[in-house]
Amino acid sequence: MTPPPLATAGRAAVLAGIRDGVGAPGIAIFASQVGFGSLASAGGLSLPLALTATGTIWAMPGQVAFAELAAAGASWPVILIAVSLANARFLPMTVATIPLLRERVGVRWFQFLFAHLVSITSWGQMQLTRHRVQGAARAPYFVAFSATALLLALLGTGIGHGLAGLLPAPAALALAFVPPLYILLMLVAAPQRIALVATALGGALGAGGDLLLRDWGVLLGGVLAGTVAWLLMRRARHG
Amino acid sequence: MGEAPPWALLAVAVAGTYLWRGLGVALAGRVDEGSPVFEWVGCVAYALAAAVSVRIILWPTGLLATTPVGDRVSATVIGLAACWALRRSVPLALAAGAGAFAVLTALRGG
Numbered sequence: 001m002t003p004p005p006l007a008t009a010g011r012a013a014v015l016a017g018i019r020d021g022v023g024a025p026g027i028a029i030f031a032s033q034v035g036f037g038s039l040a041s042a043g044g045l046s047l048p049l050a051l052t053a054t055g056t057i058w059a060m061p062g063q064v065a066f067a068e069l070a071a072a073g074a075s076w077p078v079i080l081i082a083v084s085l086a087n088a089r090f091l092p093m094t095v096a097t098i099p100l101l102r103e104r105v106g107v108r109w110f111q112f113l114f115a116h117l118v119s120i121t122s123w124g125q126m127q128l129t130r131h132r133v134q135g136a137a138r139a140p141y142f143v144a145f146s147a148t149a150l151l152l153a154l155l156g157t158g159i160g161h162g163l164a165g166l167l168p169a170p171a172a173l174a175l176a177f178v179p180p181l182y183i184l185l186m187l188v189a190a191p192q193r194i195a196l197v198a199t200a201l202g203g204a205l206g207a208g209g210d211l212l213l214r215d216w217g218v219l220l221g222g223v224l225a226g227t228v229a230w231l232l233m234r235r236a237r238h239g
Numbered sequence: 240m241g242e243a244p245p246w247a248l249l250a251v252a253v254a255g256t257y258l259w260r261g262l263g264v265a266l267a268g269r270v271d272e273g274s275p276v277f278e279w280v281g282c283v284a285y286a287l288a289a290a291v292s293v294r295i296i297l298w299p300t301g302l303l304a305t306t307p308v309g310d311r312v313s314a315t316v317i318g319l320a321a322c323w324a325l326r327r328s329v330p331l332a333l334a335a336g337a338g339a340f341a342v343l344t345a346l347r348g349g
Contacts, residue, residue, distance in 0.1 A: 024330040035302065049245055056253045066252040076243050076251045083255035089287050090256065094263025096284040099272045107268035115260035120288045127281075128329075174341035176302045177311065180295035181318050181336045182329070187289055188319060189327040198285035206290015207297055222290045226283030233282070234275075 006137040013137035017144025020129070022152070025121050028182030029149045030156040031175040036063050037160020038172075043071025047161050054157045055150065058116060060179075061086035061215075085215050089222070090118060097123045100130070101139045114139070117146035124186040131191065198229035306344060314340035 006013050033054060040050035045067055057063045062083040069079050097118050098111055125145055126138065133141045167175075187199040205225040209217030270277050295303070296311050303311070318336020325331045 024333050028333070039301065045245065049249065052246075053249055053252070056249065057256050059256050062252060062256045066249065070245050070248050074248075076248055079248050080251050080255045083252040084258060087256045087259055089291070090259040091263045091266075092280050092283045092287060094260050095267045095270060095280045096277070098264055098267035099270050099277055105269065105271050107264060111264045111267070112261060115264045116257065118260060118263070120291065123284060124288065170341050170345045172302060173306060173344045174337050176299075177306075177314065177340045178333065178337050180292045180299075181315060181340075182333055183288055183292040184296070184315065185318060185322050185329045185332050185336070187285060187292070188322055189329050189332075190285070194282065195285050198282040199289040202286025202289035203293040206286060207293040210290070210294045210298060218290045218294055219287070222287030223283050225286035225290070227279065229286060230279045230282040233278070 005132050005134045006141065007135045009136040009140045013133065013140040014144040016133065016137075017141040017146075018148045020125065021145045021148025024182060025125055025145075025186070026149055026152040028179050029119075029121055030152045032060055032179035033153040033156030034160035034163075034167075034175050035179075036060065036067065037157040037162075038164040038167075039064065039160075040067045040157070041161045041164035043067050045070060047158065050157050050161050051154055054153050057083075057087075058119065058150065058153075059087045059090055061089075088215070088219055089120075092223075092226075093120060093123050094118045097126060097142075100126050101142055103135065114142065117143065117150070119146070119149070120183055121149060121186070122146045124183070124190075127190050127192075127195070128186065194229060194233045197232060198226055201225035201229050307347075310340060310343040310347075314343060 006016060036054065037050055040053070045053075050067075053063055053066055057066060065082045065086045066079060069082055074082075094115050098114060099105075101114055102108070102111070122142060122145060126133075126142060129141070184199075187195060190196075202222050202225040206218045206221035209219075209221030211217065213220065270280070296315055297308065299311075314336050317339040318332050321335035322329065322332035
């Protein structure tokens with residue numbers, strides 16, 4: 001028997017967000033940030049700088065670009081361009097997340113705070129729980145889930161920084177493999193069938209684009225694949 | 240030009256990331272949850288996330304790049320199969336896929 005959906009803001013929504021945050025999504029984020037902590041440490045970035053980078057950038061591709069370029073002594077325009085390029089996917093991710101967190105169309109100031117918490121994982125979580133968490137429960141659920149993930153990420157960054165080079169190879173490799181696998185599983189577990197179509201097309205076109213154009217290829221491939229999936233869905237619906 | 244301190248570079252990286260998020264909020268203000276535009280951007284988000292994941296599995300950089308692509312693909316297939324077999328349980332499928340990858344890596348003495 002499925003429990004009734006959460007639909008009101010309050011303690012239940014916050015607790016559900018925390019509970020879900022410490023599950024598989026939190027493990028995946030923790031694992032990816034252990035990798036970032038190690039990378040930052042290897043590049044000579046201090047622990048406070050690495051932790052602040054995790055909390056303030058809060059986007060893995062940008063964090064990696066920052067750590068690598070700062071370690072290499074790159075100038076600020078180079079870092080600005082590289083990080084912006086690597087993180088451009090946060091534009092569609094944010095547009096796909098924010099409308100779920102409000103009850104009326106329009107821009108409110110706190111949405112700019114919500115936007116800082118948007119990630120592939122938090123967007124995906126809102127998709128996975130779209131039927132279970134509804135209406136006014138969504139914003140507190142999202143904030144609680146994302147804050148939990150962020151705390152686990154800081155823990156991961158710290159541990160990765162401290163243990164850089166000390167983790168046995170199979171453990172470090174397994175941790176590095178968890179984040180991409182989690183994203184893929186999260187996508188295929190989504191309740192909507194269109195998600196599978198978009199995922200399959202995106203995997204093929206985006207990965208192909210990556211070979212040709214790296215970051216731009218992933219972005220262009222993703223937009224193209226998503227558009228094709230959307231057109232197919234509309235055609236199927238309207239006959 | 241002198242070298243900028245790392246904290247100043249971090250501020251630049253934060254701005255370069257938040258730019259997209261802020262722009263996303265501004266655009267999202269006009270997008271309704273039930274609208275075709277929201278459906279479209281949702282499809283793009285799925286495709287982008289899939290592209291990111293497949294890219295890391297097939298063409299990783301860093302630590303994962305030291306493992307054979309066959310191991311990564313086999314472990315991914317095991318994870319996906321477990322996801323279907325176990326009625327879409329993501330935690331169990333994640334454990335199955337990551338566990339398989341750890342075993343494959345350990346068998347190679349990696």
